[in-house]
Amino acid sequence: MAPEVFVHPQGLCESASVGAGTRIWAFAHVLRGATVGRDCNLGDYVFVEGGCVIGDRVTVKNGVQLWDGVTLEDDVMVGPCAVFTNDRFPRSPRMAAVGARYETKGWLSPIIVRRGATIGANATILPGLEVGACAMVAAGAVVTRTVAAHALVHGNPARVAGWVCVCGGVLAAVAGRLCCPLCATPYLEQDGALVAAAHGDA
Amino acid sequence: MAPEVFVHPQGLCESASVGAGTRIWAFAHVLRGATVGRDCNLGDYVFVEGGCVIGDRVTVKNGVQLWDGVTLEDDVMVGPCAVFTNDRFPRSPRMAAVGARYETKGWLSPIIVRRGATIGANATILPGLEVGACAMVAAGAVVTRTVAAHALVHGNPARVAGWVCVCGGVLAAVAGRLCCPLCATPYLEQDGALVAAAHGDA
Amino acid sequence: MAPEVFVHPQGLCESASVGAGTRIWAFAHVLRGATVGRDCNLGDYVFVEGGCVIGDRVTVKNGVQLWDGVTLEDDVMVGPCAVFTNDRFPRSPRMAAVGARYETKGWLSPIIVRRGATIGANATILPGLEVGACAMVAAGAVVTRTVAAHALVHGNPARVAGWVCVCGGVLAAVAGRLCCPLCATPYLEQDGALVAAAHGDA
Numbered sequence: 001m002a003p004e005v006f007v008h009p010q011g012l013c014e015s016a017s018v019g020a021g022t023r024i025w026a027f028a029h030v031l032r033g034a035t036v037g038r039d040c041n042l043g044d045y046v047f048v049e050g051g052c053v054i055g056d057r058v059t060v061k062n063g064v065q066l067w068d069g070v071t072l073e074d075d076v077m078v079g080p081c082a083v084f085t086n087d088r089f090p091r092s093p094r095m096a097a098v099g100a101r102y103e104t105k106g107w108l109s110p111i112i113v114r115r116g117a118t119i120g121a122n123a124t125i126l127p128g129l130e131v132g133a134c135a136m137v138a139a140g141a142v143v144t145r146t147v148a149a150h151a152l153v154h155g156n157p158a159r160v161a162g163w164v165c166v167c168g169g170v171l172a173a174v175a176g177r178l179c180c181p182l183c184a185t186p187y188l189e190q191d192g193a194l195v196a197a198a199h200g201d202a
Numbered sequence: 203m204a205p206e207v208f209v210h211p212q213g214l215c216e217s218a219s220v221g222a223g224t225r226i227w228a229f230a231h232v233l234r235g236a237t238v239g240r241d242c243n244l245g246d247y248v249f250v251e252g253g254c255v256i257g258d259r260v261t262v263k264n265g266v267q268l269w270d271g272v273t274l275e276d277d278v279m280v281g282p283c284a285v286f287t288n289d290r291f292p293r294s295p296r297m298a299a300v301g302a303r304y305e306t307k308g309w310l311s312p313i314i315v316r317r318g319a320t321i322g323a324n325a326t327i328l329p330g331l332e333v334g335a336c337a338m339v340a341a342g343a344v345v346t347r348t349v350a351a352h353a354l355v356h357g358n359p360a361r362v363a364g365w366v367c368v369c370g371g372v373l374a375a376v377a378g379r380l381c382c383p384l385c386a387t388p389y390l391e392q393d394g395a396l397v398a399a400a401h402g403d404a
Numbered sequence: 405m406a407p408e409v410f411v412h413p414q415g416l417c418e419s420a421s422v423g424a425g426t427r428i429w430a431f432a433h434v435l436r437g438a439t440v441g442r443d444c445n446l447g448d449y450v451f452v453e454g455g456c457v458i459g460d461r462v463t464v465k466n467g468v469q470l471w472d473g474v475t476l477e478d479d480v481m482v483g484p485c486a487v488f489t490n491d492r493f494p495r496s497p498r499m500a501a502v503g504a505r506y507e508t509k510g511w512l513s514p515i516i517v518r519r520g521a522t523i524g525a526n527a528t529i530l531p532g533l534e535v536g537a538c539a540m541v542a543a544g545a546v547v548t549r550t551v552a553a554h555a556l557v558h559g560n561p562a563r564v565a566g567w568v569c570v571c572g573g574v575l576a577a578v579a580g581r582l583c584c585p586l587c588a589t590p591y592l593e594q595d596g597a598l599v600a601a602a603h604g605d606a
Contacts, residue, residue, distance in 0.1 A: 010214065012414065012430060026214060026231050027247075029430050029448055039296050044231055044249050044267075045431070047448050047466050057296035062249050062267040065448075065466040065484045075297035080267045081285045083485045083526035085543055089572035089586065090522050094443050094461035095479035097520075097570050101586075116299075118292050122285035122326040122344075124526040124544035139287055140326035140344030140358055142526075142544030142560075156344075156358045156544055156560045166299050168291030182291065182303075212416065228416060228433050229449070241498050246433055246451050246469075259498035264451050264469040277499035282469045283487045318501075320494050324487035324528040324546075341489055342528035342546030342560055358546075358560045368501050370493030384493065384505075 015048070019056065034066075037074070061121070069110035069127075076113050079121035079139060084111055088127050114149065116166060136164040150187075150194040163187065163194050217250070221258065236268075239276070263323070271312035271329075278315050281323035281341060286313055290329050316351065318368060338366040352389075352396040365389065365396050419452070423460065438470075441478070465525070473514035473531075480517050483525035483543060488515055492531050518553065520570060540568040554591075554598040567591065567598050 004020040007013045011028045019038030024030060026044045033050025036042070040054060043062035048054065051068030058072050061080040069086040072078065088109050093102035101107055109127035113119060117131050120139035131137060132149030142156040152162040152170060163171040169182030171194075178187040178194070186197040206222040209215045213230045221240030226232060228246045235252025238244070242256060245264035250256065253270030260274050263282040271288040274280065290311050295304035303309055311329035315321060319333050322341035333339060334351030344358040354364040354372060365373040371384030373396075380389040380396070388399040408424040411417045415432045423442030428434060430448045437454025440446070444458060447466035452458065455472030462476050465484040473490040476482065492513050497506035505511055513531035517523060521535050524543035535541060536553030546560040556566040556574060567575040573586030581601070582591040590601040 027229050027431050027449075041296070045229075045247055045265075045449055045467070057294055059294040059296060063247075063265065063449075063467065063485075067484075075294050077292050077294040077297075079287065079292055080269075081265075081283065081485065083543070085483065085525045089574075090481050090483055090524065091520070091572040092461055092463040092479050092481040092522075094445070094463060095481075095520060098572065101571070116293070116297060118294075120292065121287045122324070122526070126543055139285070139328055154359075157558075167303070168293040168300065170291075229431050243498070247431075247449055247467075259496055261496040261498060265449075265467065277496050279494050279496040279499075281489065281494055282471075283467075283485065318495070318499060320496075322494065323489045324526070341487070341530055344560075356561075369505070370495040370502065372493075 015050075025062075043080070055115075068105075069108045071110065071112045073113060073115040073117075073133075075116045077118040078113075079119060079123065081122045082119045082137075083122070083124045085125065085127045086110065117147075118168065134164065134166050136168065136170075148193060163189070217252075227264075245282070257317070270307075271310045273312065273314045275315060275317040275319075275335075277318045279320040280315075281321060281325065283324045284321045284339075285324070285326045287327065287329045288312065319349075320370065336366065336368050338370065338372075350395060365391070419454075429466075447484070459519075472509075473512045475514065475516045477517060477519040477521075477537075479520045481522040482517075483523060483527065485526045486523045486541075487526070487528045489529065489531045490514065521551075522572065538568065538570050540572065540574075552597060567593070 002020040005018045006023040008026040010026040011024045013030045014032045015030045015034045017035040021039040024042045028046040030048045031050045034048040034052050036054045037056035040058045042060045045063045046060050047065045049068045052066045053071045055074035058076045060078045063081040067086045070084045091098045113131045114133040116134040118136045123137045124142045131147045134150045135147045136152045138154035141154050141158040144157040152164045165180035167183045169180040171178045188197045204222040207220045208225040210228040212228040213226045215232045216234045217232045217236045220238040223241040226244045230248040232250040233252045236250040236254050238256045239258035242260045244262045247265045248262050249267045251270045254268045255273045257276035260278045262280045265283040269288045272286045293300045315333045316335040318336040320338045325339045326344045333349045336352045337349045338354045340356035343356045343360040346359040354366045367382035369385045371382040373380040390399045406424040409422045410427040412430040414430040415428045417434045418436045419434045419438045422440040425443040428446045432450040434452040435454045438452040438456050440458045441460035444462045446464045449467045450464050451469045453472045456470045457475045459478035462480045464482045467485040471490045474488050495502045517535045518537040520538040522540045527541045528546045535551045538554045539551045540556045542558035545558045545562040548561040556568045569584035571587045573584040575582045592601045
């Protein structure tokens, strides 16, 4: 753990792999084997299990539990009480009928959240999925399929509802062009994906 | 903090504005700048950020995170693990592309929960909304629009499903009149709103 | 509390009724009057109220709050941040209009989760319901009706989506027969319920 890491007196940090400038708040718990990058903020009651990998400048709001198999790339935002998973067929590993399945890590289905994406408050992400770069999972959504880069999804199960800008603004179509109402960045939709447009593109 | 405030030995209270008779339980955390009224009950793992305002006789069940911009008026009930928000376009404030937006509080969208309302267990309230007096947000609902006083809403997104009494009973229509099955209080629906009726009203 | 119970230095166990081999992790809180069986695992931030009854070999993942009136039978799995309830008409008990209702336990509606069932991550269970043996409540589901044994339910409100095996596999119909794709156990559907089939059954 870098000397510049801040751990609240009531927080627990057992990992040696936490980057400089990262802050770990009260009742948070970072386990041995977890990797956390630089300049992150882990709120109260955030739990990071061994095997979880977190990039730089990631914000994890209060109450989020991050399991083995979860990767959050740089600049990700995780809203309060968002929930991650890693087991497609969860049973109590202590039950005799399934004990063998839990003897190895074969049951583990990873989740990856790409650079700059947002997982909204109280959203749920099912195991084995990817949330694309700069995607926005709305608050309360239950994500059951992989989410494309820059897509906005909401509902249970989550459905695509639009596109979002790097800055988080929901794109509006103006004269046949997609544009961010917050920062005026123009985009184009090509083959079902969103791409940045030069300002002069028609 | 009034001398009659109870703080569990494992709770943290850093606010000087907590009313008499309020109890703050284990692993709860009330920050400096938070305002909490009299005779409240804040369960385990409840977090109250600076800027949050809580009235009198409010019950906040375990695991609820209350942010700057959230106001809970008197007699409000917040069920376990209900989730509040305050940012319509959430991105990690540490990401270079959005850092400027987070330099002031311009990004903050407040939520107000009016007197006597209930936010059900694991419900999610989106930013910028009001939940009306004595409204009832059902467990697991995702509230995306302002909720009228006395309205019952459920689902994702939350839809109006009926009316509720001050006491929480779901009103039933009996001979063209609305009446609470729990306490027999009569109500009238006028112009899409619920109003108390004198017992003799037709 | 049996001497073989492990309580993390930052966990709190105030119950004398916790079985041998059970582990209680950081910031978990088991209250006096709670009953917990043998060989259970209660994760970080798990809260067990007096009156809650937990069987043997039960796994409760992080952030789950278990109330008076909740029973988890043997071998149950509760995913992270799943939410239980026990009040059909929740209001702040400190509000004058409803104080009398909370003077006795008449308001309390119990929940029972039968042997071997799974409550998925961030699912919500409404009061007064039963989740049948080996049922599987999907992540993010909001359960508003009793769930049959071996049923898979998902959505808000939760709907039946299939059948699951004791081991958690989702049954597939092969040549008119139901079979688990994970462990090959055959089942029959009879009168709307699932029953184990001998391997030779047609």
